[in-house]
Amino acid sequence: MPIGRLADASDAALAVLVAQRRQEALEEVYRRHAGAILSLALRVVRDRSMAEEIVQEVIVRLWRAPERFDASRGSLRSFLLADAHGRSVDVVRSEAARKRREE
Numbered sequence: 001m002p003i004g005r006l007a008d009a010s011d012a013a014l015a016v017l018v019a020q021r022r023q024e025a026l027e028e029v030y031r032r033h034a035g036a037i038l039s040l041a042l043r044v045v046r047d048r049s050m051a052e053e054i055v056q057e058v059i060v061r062l063w064r065a066p067e068r069f070d071a072s073r074g075s076l077r078s079f080l081l082a083d084a085h086g087r088s089v090d091v092v093r094s095e096a097a098r099k100r101r102e103e
Contacts, residue, residue: 011076019066030059037084044088058084
C-alpha cells in the first residue's frame with residue numbers, strides 16, 4: 001500500500017502492515033491513536049512524562065508483537081487503550097510500592 005493511502009486504511013489493515021514490519025503503518029497507528037493513549041495514561045498516572053513513556057511503550061509493544069492484536073476480539077484502538085490502561089495501572093502500583101519502601 002502506498003504511503004499516501006495509509007491515511008485511508010482501516011486499523012485492521014494497518015495492523016496487518018505493522019505485522020509485515022512496515023514502519024509507515026506504525027507511524028499511522030501512532031498518528032491516529034497516540035492522543036487517546038496519552039489522554040488515558042494521563043488520567044491514570046497523573047504525570048505527563050510517565051504518560052508519554054507509556055504511549056511509547058504501547059506503540060513499541062505493538063511493533064514487537066503485532067500478533068497480540070486479534071481483530072476478531074475488538075478494534076485496534078480498544079486493544080491499544082486496554083494495553084495502555086494495564087501499563088498505567090502497573091506504573092501507579094510500582095510507584096506506590098517504591099514510595100512505601102522508601103518510607
